[in-house]
Amino acid sequence: MPSGTADLDALFHALSDATRRAIVERLTHGAASVSTLAEPFAMSLPSVVQHLGVLERAGVVESEKTGRVRTYRLVPDATAPARAWLGRHRLPAEQRLDRLAEHLAGAPDA
C-alpha cells in the first residue's frame, strides 16, 4: 500500500484524470479485462492500457494474465493513504466538528 511521499504523489496523480477515475469506478463492481474496460471510452486500446499502467504503478489496480487476456482488479484499500492524508489536513474547526460528530454518534446514553 502506498504510504511515502512519492507514493502519495503517484496516487493523487493517478486520480487526477477523469478516465482513470471512471476505470476505478468500473472496477469497484468487479474485475474486468482491458477490452471490457475500454468499451465505454471513445479511446484507443493503447491509451486505455497506458491509463491502466498509471493506475497499476500507483498501486490502485493490479492485473493478472490468463492466456491472452489480462484482467484488472482494484487493490483493496489502495486509496486509504489519500483518504488518511485528506482527513488529517483540514482546518482545525472542521476537524473539531468531525470529532464532535464522532463523539455524539458514539456517546453511550446521550
Added chain:
Amino acid sequence: MPSGTADLDALFHALSDATRRAIVERLTHGAASVSTLAEPFAMSLPSVVQHLGVLERAGVVESEKTGRVRTYRLVPDATAPARAWLGRHRLPAEQRLDRLAEHLAGAPDA
C-alpha cells in the same frame, strides 16, 4: 467548491505534489504570507508562487493582498469533493464494513 470532473482533475492534481501538500499542511495552522510559506523549502520564491497558483486555481487556497503582502489561507472544506469521491469509490466489501462500523457507532441501545 470544486465538484465537476474538471474540478476534481484540478483538485487531485494540486495534491499530487509533496511541496503543495506541505503548503496545505502549513496553512491548516493559519493564514501565511508567501515569504513565510517559502521559508521551509529550498526553493525560489517564484517556484513557491507557482505552486500557490496551482492550489488557488484548484480552489484549495485563496489569497488577499494587503499593501505589498499577499496572504494565503485554506478554503474551508476545499478538499471535500476529493474525500467524497474516495469514499464512494471503494470495493463493496470495504463500503459494507464502513456502514457496519457507522451502524454500530450510531446504534441507540446496542
